Ligand SMILES: Nc1nc(=O)c2c([nH]1)NC[C@@H]1CN(c3ccc(C(=O)N[C@@H](CCC(=O)O)C(=O)O)cc3)CN21
C-alpha cells in the first residue's frame with residue numbers, strides 16, 4: 340500500500356493547515372489521485388490493522404439500498420452511529436441514491452442495476468456512472484456523500500497478451516477524504532465493489548482509480564500519522580469471492596474470504612463528527 344502511504348506523507352508534509360466544519364482542524368491538499376491494479380492483490384492498508392468486517396457489511400448495506408443503521412448494528416458495525424437519528428435513519432444517503440434515485444415524475448432509478456446492464460450490453464459506453472450526489476436531496480441527508488460519483492471502464496480482452504476476458508476498472512471521485520480513518524475504508528470498499536461487479540459481468544479486474552478533492556488529515560490524527568509513516572508496508576493480502584454468486588445483490592458476508600493479511604497493530608484514532 341505504498342500509494343496510500345505516499346498520500347499520507349504528501350499531505351502531512353505539504354498540506355496547508357485549515358479549519359473545518361467539525362471544529363477539529365485539518366492539514367489538507369486539494370486534488371490527488373491514486374491507482375491500484377487489483378491484480379496486484381487486495382488493497383487493504385497493512386501499516387495498521389483494518390477492520391474488514393465493517394467494510395464488507397457497509398458495502399452489502401449500500402447495495403441493499405438500506406439507509407437505516409439497524410442492519411449495521413445487528414452485525415456489530417458502529418461506524419455510522421454518530422450520524423443516525425433516534426430511529427437509526429440517515430436520510431437518503433448512498434444506498435437510497437444507488438438503488439432508488441427519485442425522478443421528478445415519481446419513478447425511481449436503480450443505478451446499480453442499470454450499470455450492470457450497461458456493462459453487459461455496451462461495455463464501450465463512456466456513460467457507465469453511479470452518482471450519489473443528488474443535489475435536490477442533499478439537505479435531507481445526515482451527511483452529504485463523500486464518495487460521490489463513480490464510473491466503470493472496460494478494456495477489451497487481449498488474447499495475445501494472455502488476457503482472455505475484458506478487464507473492468509472503476510474510478511471514484513471523493514470530494515472530501517479523511518485520510519487516516521475514512522480513506523483506507525473507501526479504498527477497500529471500492530476495490531471490493533469492482534471485484535464483485537467484474538464477477539457478475541464475467542470480466543477480469545483492472546484498476547481502481549481513486550481521485551480525491553479535499554484530502555485532509557485531522558489535527559488529532561497527527562501522532563497516529565507519524566507512527567504509521569514509521570512502519571514498513573507488508574505484502575498485500577488476497578481476497579477470495581464465492582465464484583457461484585452471479586447477481587450483485589446476492590452477495591452475503593460469508594461469500595468473502597481474505598487470505599494472507601499481514602499487518603502492523605491497530606492504531607486508534609477519534610472520528611470527527
Ligand atoms: N470524520 C469522518 N471520517 C470518516 O471517515 C467518515 C465520517 N466522518 N462520517 C461518515 C463515515 C463513517 N466512516 C467511518 C467512521 C468511523 C471509522 C472508524 O472509527 N474506524 C476505526 C474503527 C473501525 C471499526 O469500528 O470497525 C478504525 O480504526 O478504522 C471509519 C469510518 C467513514 N465516514
Ligand SMILES: O=c1ccn([C@H]2C[C@H](O)[C@@H](COP(=O)(O)O)O2)c(=O)[nH]1
Nearest residue numbers: 360483485486515516517521522525
Ligand atoms: O466515506 C467517507 C465518508 C466520510 N469521510 C470523511 C471526510 C470528511 O472528513 C468527513 C465529512 O465531512 P464534510 O464536512 O462533509 O466534508 O467525513 C470519508 O473520508 N470517507
